[in-house]
Amino acid sequence: LSICSRTVEPLEYYRRFLKENCRPDGRELGEFRTTTVNIGKCLCSITTADGSALVKLGNTTVICGVKAELAAPAVDSANKGYIVPNVELPSLCAERFRSGPPGEEAQAASQFIADVIENSQMIVKEDLCIANGKLAWVLYCDIICLDYDGNLLDASVFALLAALKNVQLPLVTINEETGLSEVNLKQKNPLIIRKHPVATSFAIFDDTLLIVDPTAEEEDLATGTVTIVTDEEGRLCSVHKPGGSPLTGAKLQDCITRAITRHKEVKKLIDKVIKSITPK
Amino acid sequence: MPLDHRRLCGPEESQPPALWAGTAAEDDEDEEGTGAAPRDPCALRPLFARAGLLSQAQGSAYVELGSGTKVLCAAWGPREAAEPGPGRLLCEFRRAPFAGRGARGRPGAVAEREAEREAAAALREALEPAVRLGRYPRARLAVSALLLQDGGSALAAAVSAAALALADAGVEMYDLAVGCALCRPPAPAASWMLQPAEPEERRAAARLTLALLPALNQVSAVLGGGRGGPPEDWAQALRLGLDGCHRQYPVLRQSLLRASQRRDAAAAA
Numbered sequence: 001l002s003i004c005s006r007t008v009e010p011l012e013y014y015r016r017f018l019k020e021n022c023r024p025d026g027r028e029l030g031e032f033r034t035t036t037v038n039i040g041k042c043l044c045s046i047t048t049a050d051g052s053a054l055v056k057l058g059n060t061t062v063i064c065g066v067k068a069e070l071a072a073p074a075v076d077s078a079n080k081g082y083i084v085p086n087v088e089l090p091s092l093c094a095e096r097f098r099s100g101p102p103g104e105e106a107q108a109a110s111q112f113i114a115d116v117i118e119n120s121q122m123i124v125k126e127d128l129c130i131a132n133g134k135l136a137w138v139l140y141c142d143i144i145c146l147d148y149d150g151n152l153l154d155a156s157v158f159a160l161l162a163a164l165k166n167v168q169l170p171l172v173t174i175n176e177e178t179g180l181s182e183v184n185l186k187q188k189n190p191l192i193i194r195k196h197p198v199a200t201s202f203a204i205f206d207d208t209l210l211i212v213d214p215t216a217e218e219e220d221l222a223t224g225t226v227t228i229v230t231d232e233e234g235r236l237c238s239v240h241k242p243g244g245s246p247l248t249g250a251k252l253q254d255c256i257t258r259a260i261t262r263h264k265e266v267k268k269l270i271d272k273v274i275k276s277i278t279p280k
Numbered sequence: 281m282p283l284d285h286r287r288l289c290g291p292e293e294s295q296p297p298a299l300w301a302g303t304a305a306e307d308d309e310d311e312e313g314t315g316a317a318p319r320d321p322c323a324l325r326p327l328f329a330r331a332g333l334l335s336q337a338q339g340s341a342y343v344e345l346g347s348g349t350k351v352l353c354a355a356w357g358p359r360e361a362a363e364p365g366p367g368r369l370l371c372e373f374r375r376a377p378f379a380g381r382g383a384r385g386r387p388g389a390v391a392e393r394e395a396e397r398e399a400a401a402a403l404r405e406a407l408e409p410a411v412r413l414g415r416y417p418r419a420r421l422a423v424s425a426l427l428l429q430d431g432g433s434a435l436a437a438a439v440s441a442a443a444l445a446l447a448d449a450g451v452e453m454y455d456l457a458v459g460c461a462l463c464r465p466p467a468p469a470a471s472w473m474l475q476p477a478e479p480e481e482r483r484a485a486a487r488l489t490l491a492l493l494p495a496l497n498q499v500s501a502v503l504g505g506g507r508g509g510p511p512e513d514w515a516q517a518l519r520l521g522l523d524g525c526h527r528q529y530p531v532l533r534q535s536l537l538r539a540s541q542r543r544d545a546a547a548a549a
Binding site for chain 1: 284286287288289290291293294295296297298300334335336337340348350352353354356372374376377378379380381383384387388422424425426428429430
């Protein structure tokens, strides 16, 4: 009988677990790792940012800081503000990331987050406009991965949502006579978040098996990945399947169902955390 | 500003709302500065240090100062280097874009990169005497620091965190390098203060950052400048800084001890 070790033949090692419908760390195929989130006023909040959140999915740790600034809207969309997501994978999160400008994975993740914001209409850009053609809010959402153990996209979307829920924007009015803007830092309003998208990632093994919430090791061994983003009404916002092995329609439907269940779990968690920090 | 093709771009220019808050905010700040009792210049802020918290790096440390400075650092043990010769220590220092209190730092901007490179060079200067590089010929040791929030004394906190991370990674060291920052406010007869907070650092006339190897009582780096007064003042500032480093040393050692105990417990379980 062959004894295969985790380092010598990782794929065989994994297959033996998958045959029993479980994974080396003890999880079921459809089970998520322990998710914890710290928002704003709790520990590890970033007081220099307007909104911040720290999300841990197992070992994967992602921190999101949102800074709001003022700018003139673009000429062709005078009534829209800006949301600029930026995912950074610094060299400290995993050995394979080099220091320097963002690599492929970081760029792809940033674009994914931008698409999620746009497709789910989480924040409507018209809401960010203060005065048509003159002044609008810019929300810089910086998502930094502190520890990369797989499933970056889920954690990033979650961290972004949590941080945005925590953002308080000061009231800005434009003085009619002078045309200058006046900012009232004392009076702050929370951001209007219309939809709450949640991402669920799956890894495809051997073209057939789907496992949820892959760790870094599983992502390396997988033959493909799928990320499904749903909102609170059970509607599909986006399906991200960058190549990899093909999926049948039925399997995709399973993924979507699992994603909808996951959305409810995440929403409950966020609501619980927000309720625990709002002053009574 | 040249277009950064690797990042999503927002508007060309944007200003933080605090700029437009006008005189109201400035009055508040001045009131805070003068109304509050002048702080004890030798008072050290509470320090929190924890080692061994990242799963992907060989060694890691998180240091948080009472003023709000948060630094996370990861270290990797010896890896093969292409060039022959003694071991090399490669340091990297990054600021998160949301770390500063005012405008958001632009990650790709030249000014940011220059500042990061300077800080990385300072970090290397402070850590090299502490590491036994002679034991790692033809190898490179990598240290990467990330500043999550800048509340003053950022470089000093980064030095402490980096030394902790290297020790946590199992790299052989002579001693932990402990960092301490000082600053001198612009008032004419003001004295040097330990571990300034961010507003104090911004208004300071002179700044100093020290790195000390406490058990050997050797200074590994002194960085700073400004209008500090006669040389005796600077000597006194150095002594104050050294004292501050000695006082922080037990906390850092405790955190290392706890991290190794945790690791042993996890391995045994």
